[in-house]
Amino acid sequence: MSNPRWRAFARIAVLSSSLAVAIVALAQTSAVDEIAKYRAALQDGNPAELWEARGAELWKQPRGPNKVSLEKCDLGLGPGVVKGAYTQLPRYFADADRVMDLETRLVWCMVKLQGFSEADAVKNHFGGPGRKSDNEAFVAFVTSESRGIPMNVAATHPKEQEMYRLGEKMFFFRGGPYDFACASCHGVDNQRIRLQDLPNLTTKEGAQKAYSTWPAYRVSQGELRTFQWRLNDCFRQQRFPELKFTSDASIALTMFLAKNSNGAAYDAPAIKR
Amino acid sequence: MNKEIIAWTVVGGAAALLIGCATAPSDAETTAKATQMMKASFNERGQAKLDRLDQDETQKLCSEYTGKDLPKEVAERIEKVNLESIKWPADGKYLGDWKSGEKIAQQGQGMQYSDDPKKPSGANCYACHQLAPQELSFGTIGPSLYQYGKARGYTEETRKYVYGRIWNSEGYGACSNMPRFGHNHILTEAQIKDVVALLMDPDSPVNK
């Protein structure tokens, strides 16, 4: 019951009236402040908990052709250890001989332990209206078990180091009909698209703030969104083709951002507008 | 002119090799590997084909020099190539309809795989710039363009500059963050003229 997100509730009514005042006054900076207050008010009663609870249930359920649960899945800290596992991902897994992020590792466990086909394991990886995604539930559960633990991605294995370097290159890769790179929007402090603040992901502080607050329940979409989703949708807006789920590029970029966020107290699943 | 740029890339690569540590892969090798990795990591979807990952020389150079000092010679070459690519209006007129320009400036759709390729693209100016003071929801990646024409004078020279800048921003400042709206066929000539009017028509709310 000490969860800090369960706090004062009645603020929303106050907020909507003060938002109106701000707009009438044409006071843009205070409009930005009001949005910050709206976000703060949302912290109370985060529906991400519904995903966390569903993920925790699914985790224990015998599933797939082998009828086993994911409780023996090794997320890097040994079979079945979930607590804190997310703060050390992505990492190199010798059994797969590959650097993996959380979602890639979950797919691996579903294939190797539960006997799902690769195609079935990646099916429905992002949910939509009336179409719940097991992937999103698993991610919500596993990440919730890292809340409050500092990010600590080692990146000492040569393959991890290589992934980091490739992710860094990708971050600065300008392409497509709009000439956009990740850095076009996330390379300078204190910039906005419309009224949306943009984190500067080339700084430690910016990467920490951004990475430690994903996955998140998106109020505007009514869905819990994972880090793979976040990258996928950035590339859509970059006018790139579609980033493949659990592709090397997605893992490289995650490695770059995760390692840059080291030291941040992990604080998700979060809630965003 | 492309040859010149390629020559410069090679020089850049060689310099990186010289400073690079003996065991770590060179910067050029990492770049090549990253490009290869990306090609294998994206799916074509809708109008967004894989050739969107093929960089032109400007994109290559600007990626390479992000966060580093852009050598003057490289910057000049990028600007020259891009300036020369601009297609100026056949009728010699730069000013369209600011009311239509305002609509285009508000719209952000276009060229995403989720967009209908049959519908015209927007310019999404407000995503990055302040323009008309009535619109509070503007971004700050680009400079404020409020009172653009009023402050500079409604001259033919400035109109031409604005038209060119929207057509191909890289011609006026190498590695500008702004998309090359004409060069990359995001906007039509008529649409660009309308956006020029939004900035340069004395009646536009931008200049009130």
Place this chain on the structure above:
Amino acid sequence: MADPMRIRANVVGDTTEVKVLMSHEMETGQRKDSAGKVIPAWHIQNVTATYNGKTVLTAQWGPAVSKNPFLSFKFKGGAKGDKVQISWVDNRGEKRTDEATIA
């Protein structure tokens, strides 16, 4: 079947505060799908909260309530260890009842 609710109930002094998260699409009936067809309304209609078998809250909800709604309310009374029960029924007749222990 609908996913379980998340219910928290805390007693402070003589008042119990209850916070509930419900998993529901809460479709308004006003929206259209990508083919232009109206998506039928589907939302929670009635919410009931009971404490020791006594009703402490009833609510009638409509399409204005958000997806995955969050409900918070207080009632006089309640003691640590007692049960609070929440039920909802939607316009398709689907229902869900969950219980929490007051802390």
